[in-house]
Amino acid sequence: MKKDPAQTTLVAVALGLCFAAFPCTLSAASSTATPEACPPPAWAKQLAQYLLPGTAFPTTEPLNDGQFHQWSWEAFVWATALDSSGTPQFMSLGTPADLLSSAPHAIKKGPHQLKLALRSSQKHGTPGYTEGAGAIVEADGNMLVAQNGTPVYASVHFNASYAQTAKQNLLITGAFDANAQKDDYFSVGAAVFKATWLALNPATQSWAAGTYSTPPPTGAYVTQAQVPVLTAEVIDGFTIIHPVIPQKLVTINVALVGLHVVGYANNHPEFLWGTFEHNLNAPMIPDNTFTTALTPDPKNYTFYSGGTPYTKVNLANQNPGTTPTLNVATQTLSPVTNVVLLNATGGENFSPKGPANIAALNAAGQAFFASQTNPTQALFANYRLIGTVWLKPNSYSVKTTAADAVGSVNLANSTAETFQQVATNAVAKNNQNCFSCHNATSYSYQAIPHAVRRVAISHVLSQGLPAYGVPNQIPSLPLIPGLK
Numbered sequence: 001m002k003k004d005p006a007q008t009t010l011v012a013v014a015l016g017l018c019f020a021a022f023p024c025t026l027s028a029a030s031s032t033a034t035p036e037a038c039p040p041p042a043w044a045k046q047l048a049q050y051l052l053p054g055t056a057f058p059t060t061e062p063l064n065d066g067q068f069h070q071w072s073w074e075a076f077v078w079a080t081a082l083d084s085s086g087t088p089q090f091m092s093l094g095t096p097a098d099l100l101s102s103a104p105h106a107i108k109k110g111p112h113q114l115k116l117a118l119r120s121s122q123k124h125g126t127p128g129y130t131e132g133a134g135a136i137v138e139a140d141g142n143m144l145v146a147q148n149g150t151p152v153y154a155s156v157h158f159n160a161s162y163a164q165t166a167k168q169n170l171l172i173t174g175a176f177d178a179n180a181q182k183d184d185y186f187s188v189g190a191a192v193f194k195a196t197w198l199a200l201n202p203a204t205q206s207w208a209a210g211t212y213s214t215p216p217p218t219g220a221y222v223t224q225a226q227v228p229v230l231t232a233e234v235i236d237g238f239t240i241i242h243p244v245i246p247q248k249l250v251t252i253n254v255a256l257v258g259l260h261v262v263g264y265a266n267n268h269p270e271f272l273w274g275t276f277e278h279n280l281n282a283p284m285i286p287d288n289t290f291t292t293a294l295t296p297d298p299k300n301y302t303f304y305s306g307g308t309p310y311t312k313v314n315l316a317n318q319n320p321g322t323t324p325t326l327n328v329a330t331q332t333l334s335p336v337t338n339v340v341l342l343n344a345t346g347g348e349n350f351s352p353k354g355p356a357n358i359a360a361l362n363a364a365g366q367a368f369f370a371s372q373t374n375p376t377q378a379l380f381a382n383y384r385l386i387g388t389v390w391l392k393p394n395s396y397s398v399k400t401t402a403a404d405a406v407g408s409v410n411l412a413n414s415t416a417e418t419f420q421q422v423a424t425n426a427v428a429k430n431n432q433n434c435f436s437c438h439n440a441t442s443y444s445y446q447a448i449p450h451a452v453r454r455v456a457i458s459h460v461l462s463q464g465l466p467a468y469g470v471p472n473q474i475p476s477l478p479l480i481p482g483l484k
Contacts, residue, residue, distance in 0.1 A: 038066035038357045044364040050077040051377070053084075057159065057191050061266040061393070065351035068407055069358050072274025072388045073365045075261035079193055080221075080380045088221065090193040090259070093157040095133040096463045099167050100124055114225035116153035116197060116254070117243060119472035124172055124464030130247050131463070132226075133157065134195075135470045139437055142316045142419045143241075143474045144339070145324050146303060148214040149332030150199035152415055153227065153254065156460060162190040169455050171443065172464040180451035188264050190271075192458070196258035196415040198302065202331040203227045206251040217280045217302045219382030220255040227252055232326045241326045241333070242473035257281055257302065258415040259383070262434075270396035271457070273434040274388040275413040277341075278302065282414045284344035284386075287355060290423040303339035303414065313340040316419045318474065339414050346387030346408025346433070347425035354407070358385055387411050389433045398452050402436040403428040443468060 049055055057078055062068040079090040091114065115132030122128040134155035137143045144152040158166070165186045169176045200212040200222070207213075209224055216222050227250060228243035258281070261274045282304045283297040292310045300306040304313070315322045317337065324333035348354030362384045369381035387408025391400065402409075409431045412421045422432045438457045443450035446468065455461065462468035 036064065036066065038353070038360050039070055039364050043070065044368045047074065047077045047365065047368045050074055051081040051372075055081075057189055057263060059189050059263070059265045061268065062272070062390075065348075065354055065407070066357045066361070068272065068350075068388045068390060069274070069361050069385060071263075071265060071272055072261055072276075072385050073361055075191070075263055075272075075274060076259065076276055076380075076383070076385070077365070077368075079259065079261055080377075082374065082377050086376055087223075090157045090195070091223070093159055093193070094163045095158075096156055096460045097131040097133070098163065099170060099460060099463045100131070100172075114155060114223065114254075115249070116155055116225045116227050117151070117472060118228060118247065119466065119469055121242065121466050121472060123466065129464075134197075135472050136230075136243070137470060137472065137474055138416060138418060138420075139470055140316075140420055141470070141474070142318055143324060143333075143337075144303070144415060144418050145317065145333045145336045146198055146214075147305060147336050148199070148202075149327075149330075149334060149336060150202060150214075151230075151333065152257070153197045153199065153225070154416065155195045155197065156192065157195070158192040158460070159190065161187055162192050162458075165190065165455065166458055166460050166463075169453075169458075169461055170464070171450060171462050171468060176443070176453070176455075176461055177451055179455075180453060183454060185269065185455050186264050186271075186458075188266055191261075191263040192271075192460075193262065194260040194416065195256060196413070197225065197254040198257045199227065199252055199254055201252040203229050203250050203252060204329075204331050207253055209253065212253055216253075216255040217257065217278055217382075219280075219379055220257065220278050221376070221379050222253055222255050224251055225254045226250065227254075230326055230331055231328060239325075240473050241324070258413045260413065260416065267393040268390055268396075269394065269454070270391040270400065270435070272388060272390045273411065273438075275346075275386050275411060275416070276383045277386055277413055277415065279382050279384055282339040282341050284341045284414075287343045287345055287347050287410075288424045288426070290340070290342045297340075301339075303337065305336075305338055308338040310340060313338045314342075314418055314421060324474070337418065339418055341386070341412070341414040342421040342423045343408075343410050343412070343425075344386070346389065346412065347410030347422075347431070348387050348408045349425055350407045354387075358387060361385060386413065389435070391435075396454060396457075398440040398454060400435060400439050402431050402433050402439075405431060405433045405435050409433055 058074040080088045117136035118132030119135045201207040229248045345355040366381045372378040389411045411433045442456040
C-alpha cells in the first residue's frame with residue numbers, strides 16, 4: 001500500500017523542526033547585523049495569539065528574509081483562526097458584493113453564505129445583475145478544470161479597513177477618477193484574502209453537508225457554498241460557458257485548496273503578498289529547475305494525474321484543442337487541467353537561504369496547527385507557504401512593475417495563477433508575480449482608460465463594472481452537439 005502524502009508531510013513536520021537551524025539572511029540594508037535563527041526559538045508558540053478573538057492583523061515591519069515569510073504565516077494563522085461558529089475568520093470578512101451595499105459589514109459579525117462564481121456580466125443597477133464572493137475563471141481568463149471535471153472557484157474577502165478605502169474609490173461611482181489628484185490610499189492594517197475552492201459535488205442539486213461525490217483532499221478544510229448552474233450558448237459562432245442568468249444557485253460542498261494572504265504592514269504600502277496551498281495540490285518543482293523534459297511525477301495529486309508528461313501541464317484552455325466543453329446535465333467540463341507548480345518557493349532570490357527559510361517556517365507553522373486540540377483548527381497543518389513577494393520599503397509608486405519585486409519574484413499559486421507561471425527568475429523583466437497585475441496602472445489600459453493611481457493596486461475597485469473585472473465566462477470550441 002502506498003503511503004498517503006499527507007501522512008508523510010505530517011511526519012516530516014513532526015521531525016522537521018531541525019530545519020529551524022537555518023539562518024535568516026538579512027536584507028542588504030541590515031547586512032551588518034547578526035543573522036537570526038529562522039524561525040526564532042519561541043516564534044511558533046507566539047502564533048497562538050493570532051487565534052485569539054480580537055487580535056489585530058499583523059503589521060510589524062519585517063526586516064530580513066525570514067521575517068517576511070514569518071509575516072505570511074502569521075497572517076495565515078490570523079485568517080484561519082476559527083470564530084465562535086467554527087468558521088475561519090477570513091470567511092467572516094467583507095466580500096466585493098458588500099462594496100455596493102449601504103455599508104460593508106465589519107469583521108466578526110458571523111459567517112456569510114459563501115457564494116462562488118457569481119461575478120455578473122451585467123452592470124450594477126441593470127436587470128440581471130447579481131454578485132457574490134468570487135469568479136469561475138482565473139485572472140487571465142482561463143479556467144482551471146479539476147480532475148473531477150468541476151471548475152475551481154475563487155472568492156475574495158477583506159477587512160473593514162480595506163473595505164473603507166475601496167468604497168471611497170470605486171470606479172462605478174466615479175470616485176476613482178474624482179480622487180485622481182489626491183492619494184486616497186489604504187492604511188496600515190488593511191488586509192485582503194483570495195481563496196480557491198475545489199467542488200466536491202457537481203452543481204446538479206443541493207447536497208447535504210458531509211456528502212461528497214469527490215472525496216475531499218486528505219486534511220483539507222471543507223465547507224458549503226452556493227454555486228450557479230452553468231450553461232452554454234452560441235454567441236457569434238463561439239460557445240460561451242457561463243452561469244445561468246437569472247442565477248440558479250445550488251448548495252454544494254467545497255474544499256479550500258489555496259489562500260492568498262495580502263496585507264499592509266508598516267512601511268510596505270505595496271502590501272506583502274503571500275500564498276498558501278494544500279499539501280496535495282500538485283507536484284512542486286524546486287525553483288529554476290523546471291523543464292518539460294523532467295521525468296513526470298508518478299504520484300496522483302488533487303490537480304495532477306500521476307505520470308502526465310510535463311509537456312501537457314498548465315495548458316491554457318482558451319486555445320483550440322484545450323478549451324473545455326460543458327455537459328449541462330452533469331455540470332462537468334472536459335478536458336481537465338493537469339497542474340504543476342513550476343517554482344516550489346516562487347523563485348525566492350532575496351536570500352540564498354530563502355527556500356530553506358520557507359521550509360523551516362512551514363515545518364514550525366504546520367507543527368503549531370497540528371498541536372491544536374480543535375480538530376477543525378488542526379486541519380490547517382495540511383497547508384504550506386509557497387512564498388512571499390514585496391517591494392523595498394516605501395518604494396511603491398505609479399511606476400512600480402513586477403521587475404521591482406523582492407523575495408519570491410515568480411510567486412504563483414497552482415490553483416490561482418495556474419497558467420501564468422514563469423519557470424526561471426534569471427531575467428527580472430520577465431518575472432511574473434502579484435505586481436504584474438496589481439499596480440497603479442490596473443485600469444489605464446481600457447477602451448475608456450482611467451487614471452494611473454496607487455490605489456489601483458486593488459482590483460475590487462471595479463466592482464459592478466464587468467468590463468474591468470475577471471470575466472466570469474469562457475469560450476468553448478467545438479460547438480456542443482445539439483445545443484440550441
